[in-house]
Structures are given as structure tokens and as C-alpha cells.
Amino acid sequence: MSKIRDIKPRWAENLPDTPPWRSLGDSVLVDTPWMRVTRHPAIAPTGADADYVVVRPKNVGTGVLPLHDDGTVSLVGQHRFALMRYSWEMPEGGAPEGEDPFEAVKRELAEEAGLTATHWRAALDLDLSNSITDERAMAWVAWGLSETETAPDETEVFLTARVLFRDLMA
Template sequence: MSKIHDIKPRWAEGLPETPPWRSLGDSVLVDTPWMRVTRHPAVAPTGADADYVVVRPKNVGTGVLPLHDDGTVTLVGQHRFALMRYSWEMPEGGAPEGEDPFEAVKRELAEEAGLTAAHWRAALDVDLSNSITDERAMTWVAWGLSATETAPDETEVFLSARVPFGELMAEIARGAVRDGLTVATAYRAYHMAREGELPAALARSMLGA
């Protein structure tokens, strides 16, 4: 797994930073196969005493937006426990410590969407909800798609839908597609198509040009 580099925005180079948080120790409140929750006596940037709790997932989140040659995308629908709500998303999963996230996301594309891809391009490497968790996520766009067998795990039931990229963007704007990684990766894919980072024919199909 690639190391996270502390890259500053170009416009922030040379600017001072505010004082950091300081942790004075930690205790483990919850430890499961998927995450750890730690509690920290801390000192805030203002110097005030604080009590901080952090959720620390044990996987790197992964996701892929599968782009078909005709400008459609394959999405999967499933019920999400935390929100007790149905969600339409790109294929997503997680890479346990020691597994290459790229290998993990290729597996998820096959297991959830029944697809393999000839071409991949990295889309995002982001921190999720960084006030309460240190979770990292990495996403890709993929094209040159071929069908393969799905293989959901014992807790997963999926539907799949193939929709025009423009329709996905419209449903994001309408608030009907809410998964954060899907939303962010779709906008990144739109930017890639506009900026010439994807094959020209694929970009034209996505953008309806």
C-alpha cells in the first residue's frame, strides 16, 4: 500500500499552519475485525483540554466507477445497515492491511458488478470524515469492460443497473445518489472526461458530445 504523503496545496505553500492537536495517550474502547475505536486525553490547538474519540477502520476503502463504451455506468444497489436505507453506489469494498488496494478493488468489481476491466485509472485518494476517523479511501475509473461471474459474500444482496453517465450526475444533483465515494468519483470522472484524461471516444459518450 502506498504511503500517504503530506502534500500541501500549491496555494498554501509558504503559509503558516495553525497549532496542532496533541494526544496525551490512548485507550481502546472497541476492537473488532473491521475497526478499532480509541479514546484520547488531548490538548486542542487553543491549549484547552479535550477528550477525543477516533474511529480507526482496519481496511482502506476502495471503489471503482465502471465506464462502458456507450457512456453508461454500472451501479449496484444494496441496503446499508448504518443508515437503514437503500443506496445506489459504484462497486465498493475494502483492502485489509497488507493487501494492495488495487487488487482489492478489482476483486470487488467482479464480485459486485460481475465485470472485469482492461483499463484502469486512479481517480481519488482521500480522507473520509477526518474529524472523527482516520479512514482512507482510494477509487478508480475503469473501462474496456467484460462480463464475469458475481460472487457476493454471505451478507450481501445486490441489484445492478446500467445507467447513462449524465443520468447518474443528475441523480447525484437531485440527492438520490448519496454515497460519498460514488459522488466524489463521479465528479472526478466528469473532470477527467472534460480535461482529456480519458480516451476521447469514451469521454464523448459520457458527456453526450
């Protein structure tokens, strides 16, 4: 997914930039419905020759921390293929190109945790593993929760748990 987010934070406006990388072209190594992997001969900021492989997800990653009135949060447990292990995580998913990430995360909260929320606050907008991928991830905190039906896709099997927020931070 291509995106431009070159706005400097206010605190960095008067700081100089380091020299940029220069791509000398690219070739597609893998192209799936979920990601594209590209290879780039490049020139590093130091002037050295480089060969870079970049994973380019086709979705914006989205996640939500559902905060209940009693101080618990809902987590989703599932086996993750890429990790080859079980993972407890916030409800998360992806927004395909053209879909508003906020609409996608609301959908994921219902599908995975069986919840809807009346209040939302944006919490994070990050470039993850930015030395090997251009993946963007956005996360929200949601509260004012109500139950709804879950709707996992054909590859998902979930467990859900409510955990005290303070226990997550311990």
C-alpha cells in the same frame, strides 16, 4: 489503520501550518476485525482540553466507477446496515492492511458488478469524515469492461443497474 500522508500539495508548500492537536494517550473502546474505536484525552490547537473519540477502520476503502462504451455506468444496490436504508453506489469494498488497494478494487468490481476492466485511472484519494475517523478512501474510473461471474460474500445481496453517466450528474 495507521497511515502517514503528511505530504503537502505543491500549492500549499509556502503556506504555514496551524498548530497540531496533541494526544495525551489513548484507550481502546471497541476492537473488531473491521475497526478500532479509540478515546483520547487531548489538547486542541487552541490549547483547550478536549476529549476525542476516533473510529479507525482497518481497511482502506476502495471504489470504482465502471464506465461502459455506451456512456452508462454500473451501480450496485444493497441495503446498508449502518445507514438502515437502501443505497445505490459504485462497486466498493476495502483493502485489508498489506493488500494493494488497486488489487482490492479490481476484486470488488468482479465480486459486486460481475465486471473486469482493461483500463484504469486513479480518480480520488480522500480522508473521509476526517473529524471523527482516519478512514482513507481511494476510487478509480475503469473502462474496457468485460463480464465475469459475481461472487458476493455471505452477507451481501446485490442488484445491479446501468445508468447513463449524465443522469448521475443531473
